[in-house]
Amino acid sequence: MELITQAPRGTQDILPGQSEKWQAIEQVLREEAALHGFGEVRTPVFEHTELFQRGVGDTTDVVQKEMYTFLDKGNRSISLRPEGTAGATRALLEHGLYAAALPQKLWYETSCYRYEKVQKGRLRELHQFGVEMYGSADPLADAEVISIADSVFKRLGIKNLTLELNSIGCPTCRAAYTKALQEYFWQYKEQLCETCLSRLDRNPMRLLDCKVETCHKIGEKAPSILDYLCDDCKAHFEKVKEALDALQIAYQVNDRIVRGLDYYTRTVFEFTTNDLGSQGTVCGGGRYDGLVEELGGPSMPALGFGLGLDRLILLMEAQGIEFPAPKKCDLYIASLGDAAHLKSLTLASALRSCGVAAAFDDLGRGLKAQMKYADKIGARFSMVLGDDEITGGKAQVKNMETGEKTELTLGEDFTKEFAALDAAL
Structure with missing residues (x-):
């Protein structure tokens, strides 16, 4: 490509x-x-x-x-x-x-x-x-x-x-300082870079900010503004x-x-x-x-x-300062079949409205590929939906770190039950 x-x-x-x-x-x-x-x-x-x-x-x-x-x-x-x-x-x-x-x-x-x-x-x-x-x-x-x-x-x-x-x-006290700078840098006129030469008459303080090594060294011994305040x-x-x-x-x-x-x-x-x-x-x-x-x-x-x-x-x-960890997926919903796929969309939407980061399959992948993706995105929990779960109105939520499973209902209380499960950890 x-x-x-x-x-x-x-x-x-x-x-x-x-x-x-x-x-x-x-x-x-x-x-x-x-x-x-x-x-x-x-x-x-x-x-x-x-x-x-x-x-x-x-x-x-x-x-x-x-x-x-x-x-x-x-x-x-x-x-x-x-x-x-x-x-x-x-x-x-x-x-x-x-x-x-x-x-x-x-x-x-x-x-x-x-x-x-x-x-x-x-x-x-x-x-x-x-x-x-x-x-x-x-x-x-x-x-x-x-x-x-x-x-x-x-x-x-x-x-x-x-x-x-x-x-x-x-401007009042800088007038005298400007004159002193011009007199000082004029001694080194032949050594100054072209840019500094162009500023010598108009704005000699700019010479103190020059990054060219020769000009910088000359500027180190220039008069101090603090003596002219x-x-x-x-x-x-x-x-x-x-x-x-x-x-x-x-x-x-x-x-x-x-x-x-x-x-x-x-x-x-x-x-x-x-x-x-x-x-x-x-x-x-x-x-x-x-x-x-x-x-x-x-x-x-x-x-x-x-x-x-x-x-x-x-x-x-x-300095090795730690940044806050990015927000990760709280629950990944894997689905098998058209009905489960649609249900995963509605469940994810309900969870998101409650502040829960939820994701589901957008690519029509098989179950094994979906679970592999859940692991890659660092999902804290996963749940598999199929025809049996849709018919029974219940599904197993798996803790991706410990492997522990908890059964939740798929009805109106699903978001509350998941929030309670999450808060218990």
Whole structure:
């Protein structure tokens, strides 16, 4: 058999056996969001390209190199979303949520698309959970948002994570820092990669995020943003750390974190691990107080984070964390003959309406093949229906683990009797 095509490079199919892991994680994420007062927002998979150019930043790798951008049939430039924050903020503005009670708290679980070099933990279709809070400039809001991710990781049993924290200041104090960076990197102009050279005048902080080894080593000795923070930004950062200390959330200050998107201000953070090789950032976020205004809205502080579900799954598997067992078949009903086949359908339907996972033969197999299938799907109980059982109104239910058999009636009380049998174990 020759397939006409396969899934595009950098994408993955999530199949039964794996999808249950995603569902278990997603349940925890939704519960944590609800506990913190966040409501779900769902945005389109594609947006007008200018949204990401203005919001994410036209000097970022995401916009310059990674976005899937095309002209639609109306000759408009459209891009698949590379991240979730810009779309959520556009929705906030378009629907006037900023004028409602503040803070506005939104969460989303979404797929994002970036044309990247495919490797373990880095796909072209990635899945992201994110939270966005609009309207609060309080440093305690920064700590609250960080605590959501921290709580998720603790509930999932994830270990060996490090919270790295930094402040990249506001436009006022960043002006002096930008000048200092330009002066520093200018000394190494001949050694910088082409991308860094193009950013040296427009956005020198992007040079600190370069993954090219030569540029990375040069950046290690660059001036620290923490030495250039204005008094307000210093005070904000100290209060964030104080709040994290009060919550007993451990952190390390890393003055080289700038994040990969231009909209960040003040607090930035990452949860990182050494258990995934080079793709060690599992969650990243921070504050972006100018984004709402940049996209045409009022001046409004905002903050949030994005958590990569693909890497989260890999990390949990690498750490040997057990996932909840998938729901298995409670009762498999084997049938012999047309009357029994129809009866197995009605019994399975009745059981399912009571929350019992039931299955029956859909392929017209013989009894031996049916029982083999029941064993393959891990059915906890099995029952054989034939003409004798239909006539007598009773059938034997077999415990597939112990072999013990129990006779149940096939009338109206069948579901109650089976539930009682199941509960007794």
